[in-house]
Amino acid sequence: xxxxxxxxxxxxxxxxxxxxxxxxxxxxxxxxxxxxxxxxxxxxxxxxxxxxxxxxxxxxxxxxxxxxxxxxxxxxxxxxxxxxxxxxxxxxxxxxxxxxxxxxxxxxxxxxxxxxxxxxxxxxxxxxxxxxxxxxxxxxxxxxxxxxxxxxxxxxxxxxxxxxxxxxxxxxxxxxxxxxxxxxxxxxxxxxxxxxxxxxxxxxxxxxxxxxxxxxxxxxxxxxxxxxxxxxxxxxxxxxxxxxxxxxxxxxxxxxxxxxxxxxxxxxxxxxxxxxxxx
Amino acid sequence: xxxxxxxxxxxxxxxxxxxxxxxxxxxxxxxxxxxxxxxxxxxxxxxxxxxxxxxxxxxxxxxxxxxxxxxxxxxxxxxxxxxxxxxxxxxxxxxxxxxxxxxxxxxxxxxxxxxxxxxxxxxxxxxxxxxxxxxxxxxxxxxxxxxxxxxxxxxxxxxxxxxxxxxxxxxxxxxxxxxxxxxxxxxxxxxxxxxxxxxxxxxxxxxxxxxxxxxxxxxxxxxxxxxxxxxxxxxxxxxxxxxxxxxxxxxxxxxxxxxxxxxxxxxxxxxxxxxxxxxxxxxxxxxxxxxxxxxxxxxxxxxxxxxxxxxxxxxxxxxxxxxxxxxxxxxxxxxxxxxxxxxxxxxxxxxxxxxxxxxxxxxxxxxxxxxxxxxxxxxxxxxxxxxxxxxxxxxxxxxxxxxxxxxxxxxxxxxxxxxxxxxxxxxxxxxxxxxxxxxxxxxxxx
Numbered sequence: 181x182x183x184x185x186x187x188x189x190x191x192x193x194x195x196x197x198x199x200x201x202x203x204x205x206x207x208x209x210x211x212x213x214x215x216x217x218x219x220x221x222x223x224x225x226x227x228x229x230x231x232x233x234x235x236x237x238x239x240x241x242x243x244x245x246x247x248x249x250x251x252x253x254x255x256x257x258x259x260x261x262x263x264x265x266x267x268x269x270x271x272x273x274x275x276x277x278x279x280x281x282x283x284x285x286x287x288x289x290x291x292x293x294x295x296x297x298x299x300x301x302x303x304x305x306x307x308x309x310x311x312x313x314x315x316x317x318x319x320x321x322x323x324x325x326x327x328x329x330x331x332x333x334x335x336x337x338x339x340x341x342x343x344x345x346x347x348x349x350x351x352x353x354x355x356x357x358x359x360x361x362x363x364x365x366x367x368x369x370x371x372x373x374x375x376x377x378x379x380x381x382x383x384x385x386x387x388x389x390x391x392x393x394x395x396x397x398x399x400x401x402x403x404x405x406x407x408x409x410x411x412x413x414x415x416x417x418x419x420x421x422x423x424x425x426x427x428x429x430x431x432x433x434x435x436x437x438x439x440x441x442x443x444x445x446x447x448x449x450x451x452x453x454x455x456x457x458x459x
Numbered sequence: 460x461x462x463x464x465x466x467x468x469x470x471x472x473x474x475x476x477x478x479x480x481x482x483x484x485x486x487x488x489x490x491x492x493x494x495x496x497x498x499x500x501x502x503x504x505x506x507x508x509x510x511x512x513x514x515x516x517x518x519x520x521x522x523x524x525x526x527x528x529x530x531x532x533x534x535x536x537x538x539x540x541x542x543x544x545x546x547x548x549x550x551x552x553x554x555x556x557x558x559x560x561x562x563x564x565x566x567x568x569x570x571x572x573x574x575x576x577x578x579x580x581x582x583x584x585x586x587x588x589x590x591x592x593x594x595x596x597x598x599x600x601x602x603x604x605x606x607x608x609x610x611x612x613x614x615x616x617x618x619x620x621x622x623x624x625x626x627x628x629x630x631x632x633x634x635x636x637x638x639x640x641x642x643x644x645x646x647x648x649x650x651x652x653x654x655x656x657x658x659x660x661x662x663x664x665x666x667x668x669x670x671x672x673x674x675x676x677x678x679x680x681x682x683x684x685x686x687x688x689x690x691x692x693x694x695x696x697x698x699x700x701x702x703x704x705x706x707x708x709x710x711x712x713x714x715x716x717x718x719x720x721x722x723x724x725x726x727x728x729x730x731x732x733x734x735x736x737x738x739x740x741x742x743x744x745x746x747x748x749x750x751x752x753x754x755x756x757x758x759x760x761x762x763x764x765x766x767x768x769x770x771x772x773x774x775x776x777x778x779x780x781x782x783x784x785x786x787x788x789x790x791x792x793x794x795x796x797x798x799x800x801x802x803x804x805x806x807x808x809x810x811x812x813x814x815x816x817x818x819x820x821x822x823x824x825x826x827x828x829x830x831x832x833x834x835x836x837x838x839x840x841x842x843x844x845x846x847x848x849x850x851x852x853x854x855x856x857x858x859x860x861x862x863x864x865x866x867x868x869x870x871x872x873x874x875x876x877x878x879x880x881x882x883x884x885x886x887x888x889x890x891x892x893x894x895x896x897x898x899x900x901x902x903x904x905x
Contacts, residue, residue, distance in 0.1 A: 222746075305564065305567065305568070308564060308568055309568050312570055317570075396552075396561075397561075397564070400517075400519075401548050402524075402549075402551065412523070413524065
């Protein structure tokens with residue numbers, strides 16, 4: 181029987197891996213354990229200590245004494261409002277740019293790429309003025325539209341790269357069988373691009389869930405606040421901060437992203453590597 | 460078939476956009492103001508019904524639902540609006556820098572709400588420049604409340620350019636040092652320090668018994684800046700900082716300013732502040748002190764709610780800003796200010812808003828004491844049933860006529876940022892007092 185030899189390199193490699201895992205996992209574990217601490221625990225125990233008991237009062241506070249449910253509803257509405265049009269438009273544009281031959285195609289692709297260079301902050305004041313004149317301030321549309329616009333460049337680029345390797349023979353066969361372009365798109369392109377759709381959806385969903393600047397600029401009332409804005413409620417500006425409730429709120433807000441990422445990561449990795457190597 | 464598909468697609472887009480917009484609108488009416496280009500004036504289109512009558516009052520305030528400004532205005536607006544069949548909407552921004560950014564954006568786009576929080580300084584000047592400030596002083600004279608206002612508050616809010624009052628006080632805030640009586644006793648300190656020399660001696664005694672003498676929120680600019688500005692304020696009032704900003708005075712040529720620089724350097728380098736003070740914010744400093752760490756904390760009436768219990772049990776005492784030795788100190792030794800203050804938008808100040816203003820003055824004291832646990836800016840007898848700390852601290856400042864001069868309001872943001880950087884280095888001993896003075900004297904030129 182052959183024994184595995186433990187080399188110095190293997191030890192270093194494992195130490196590094198463990199170190200990286202601890203660095204990645206510890207902050208979340210710290211936040212989660214802290215969410216079960218009482219006010220006395222925060223005052224008396226060291227920051228790294230485990231809670232004296234698993235106190236769930238912080239979670240009750242989050243859901244009963246704050247507007248967390250409203251913030252959740254708003255964040256989900258914005259997420260859905262951004263993802264559906266974004267994926268539809270970006271996939272259509274990416275696919276069309278890679279498959280349809282027309283004059284100015286290269287220029288259009290480069291034009292979309294220009295969007296990657298434009299920082300969101302540059303557009304805030306002009307957008308605020310426009311939205312204000314249109315009466316859109318403090319509406320979902322004001323938070324959703326800029327996010328779709330600023331995510332388009334990246335998403336189109338990703339779909340364009342993927343679509344280049346989409347087999348044209350399948351499309352030709354479908355057209356010969358009498359399928360129109362829209363039918364081809366909805367019945368064939370979308371189902372076959374599922375991995376890349378999930379990749380873009382996952383990445384943009386995480387960005388969208390964590391988005392702050394749009395929601396901060398274009399909303400006014402508590403009813404329209406998203407989760408990232410709402411977290412600010414927990415930090416007392418000139419007095420005591422309820423750290424237990426703050427950590428509970430952070431845990432509650434990051435969990436959906438973790439769960440979503442956990443279930444989609446496999447497909448996402450597949451989507452990322454699709455098109456990287458010509459098969 | 461193709462036409463049907465296109466028609467269906469377009470119908471879906473139209474429906475989706477109207478649903479999205481509709482969801483966002485909810486029950487709220489449209490937003491603030493619209494620029495009338497031809498006249499260069501600002502019209503309110505939002506808070507009015509089709510009949511032209513106001514249906515809603517809007518406000519922008521700094522803080523959260525637990526902060527005083529919100530508690531006072533939410534109480535007043537909800538009662539007033541209920542009585543008058545109106546709606547109201549309060550926008551809250553917690554972080555100071557975020558608030559300033561948002562206020563600046565509303566100023567730039569001329570979309571200020573009916574009521575907005577505003578400090579007396581560069582931002583109130585920017586609002587005055589676009590004619591978005593109601594003359595609150597004139598309004599107070601009209602409804603008979605001007606003479607009831609605390610003298611120091613009037614002084615604090617008086618506009619430096621024209622002597623009018625454009626801002627309504629958030630409340631009356633007085634600042635003082637709180638100390639732990641048990642630690643003072645253990646350290647053998649029998650009397651609260653009356654001069655900075657005694658203050659430093661007390662800190663040393665506390666350090667000698669192994670306790671932390673001073674708790675400070677060193678990452679918040681204003682906390683360390685107080686130690687830098689106490690001495691010039693007691694000696695010159697607002698003169699030093701006003702003249703420094705104008706380029707006609709310097710740290711190097713003002714003895715009280717030099718004294719303050721040395722004081723901050725001493726407190727920081729002798730280890731009187733808590734370990735890691737430079738990264739502790741004010742909220743955390745409150746947590747530390749009221750949680751049982753440290754002997755002295757610069758706080759004030761804004762924290763009465765937190766201090767109540769300990770004071771009742773005899774664990775807390777308080778003392779005002781010490782004198783600077785060898786110089787002539789002014790009699791007022793408790794910094795008094797009006798908090799963040801509120802402005803009323805001149806462009807939307809109609810009969811309803813004037814009516815609300817009168818209602819607000821009438822009920823402001825009640826809101827201060829019953830909702831926010833702060834002192835009212837109006838000189839009225841304290842109501843019964845408040846905690847003892849109110850009655851014991853009021854005599855300290857009731858006769859004060861000179862207001863606190865807040866450096867962070869008076870300095871322009873560029874100079875302020877530079878001084879804040881330097882004060883951090885000074886308190887941590889990275890630079891000497893002489894280096895601090897020579898650096899800061901270059902920030903403003905005539």
